[in-house]
Amino acid sequence: MKKPSIPKGTRDFSPAEVVRRNYIMNTIKSCFTTYGFQPIETPSFENSETLMGKYGEEGDRLIFKILNSGDYLNKVDDALYTEKDSGKLTSKISEKALRYDLTVPFARYVVQNQNDISFPFKRYQIQPVWRADRPQKGRFREFLQCDADVVGSDSLWQEVELVQLYDAVFQKLNLKGVTIKLNNRKILSGIAEVIGAEDKLIDFTVALDKLDKIGEEGVKTEMLSKGISKIAIAKVQPLFEARGTASDKLQMLKTLLATSETGLKGVAELEFINATISELGLETASLEIDVTLARGLNYYTGAIFEVAAPKAVNMGSIGGGGRYDDLTGIFGLKDVSGVGISFGLDRIYLVLEDLNxxxxxxxxxxxxxxxxxxxxxxxxxxxxxxKLRRSGVTAELYPDAAKMGKQMGYADKRNIPFVVLAGEKEINSQSFTLKNMKSGEQETIDIETLTKMFS
Structure with a gap:
């Protein structure tokens, strides 16, 4: 009989893994609550029209489509079937899809519930998402996102608070050496403008977003393949060579974007966030202006964030987010600005595990x-x-009267720190024999003492 398996890019979680994941989630939740965010949940799948066209061409290809129930080929005529055009065929056989992220469903939620929401609306959401990506370390096809967003305010104080929120979570997780990278899509739009490639903005940002994966030459090659000229690419060389302090990078951007009003506005926004965080200070993380940070999602319009794990571990980003000025506009609610961040729980888990x-x-x-x-x-x-359970103590009885060695072995395998022996002698004296599984020491105590020890 063939051994059962699970799809690539998905995982089972053992009890120990679930407990550790819950530790991370509960830490994040507590910080979300402290910062005034409220929880919501949305369905695991959405209407395809809700998701498609929101993530760019590459993102759309990674969306898992759900076949219509019943005879899903019934609405497909022979000519279309023979044509074998997957783009045209998909809309006929699939009307729903698994959510790619939590941000677009959140925008849909805001529009549908706008009359019941008090703006600015601060929400957090911790739910799984699905992407038809190539599985690798830290990258899965099913994974959990932990998002915090604010909609209904364009104030840059929201960005400041989100930087602080990142720092608060990593401080509670005792994760040092994390870098919060910051850039602004207005700067990228301004650069596209000054190099004469406004019509290639998406191609420019998608290519730039791959810098960590394919390197400077790879990015330039992709830009050339998308029709961005060598002269235009040469003009953005200062981005690849940017070094030094935040002030040095901001000054370089001001020079590069001197003729772009949009670009200079982005620089001013970066200056405010950087200066304010410098004044307020961070506990654990550090803030760094990264002039090549692009983030491939098309809906970002202002500040963009990406969180890099400590250099001691080989891991990609463990968080990211940004400002989106009119994401709800795609669903009919105009001029509602929002900004949000996400924590990559699965990658954070791997980092905490690697660093013990x-x-x-x-x-x-x-x-x-x-x-x-x-x-x-x-x-x-x-x-x-x-009595112990009513006092909040986690306690169990081994279900079978098996040999002592088997029961002790069970406690040892499950890392249960204490075992209680209650035989005829203990019943007669109304006592209990408590054994410390690590030291092997035993003591005889009464129920009151036992309860106090663990409560």
């Missing part, structure tokens, strides 16, 4: 296991377990 940063207590689920010596002993044990 998960607290030992995170892995402890059950604190104490009661050994099963038989029916009467189990009833005595269950009375104590019930």
């Amino acid at each position: 940063l998960f607290p030992e207590t995170v892995s402890e689920v059950t604190k104490v296991l009661f050994i099963n010596f038989g029916e009467a002993e189990s009833l005595y044990a269950m009375k104590a377990i019930t």
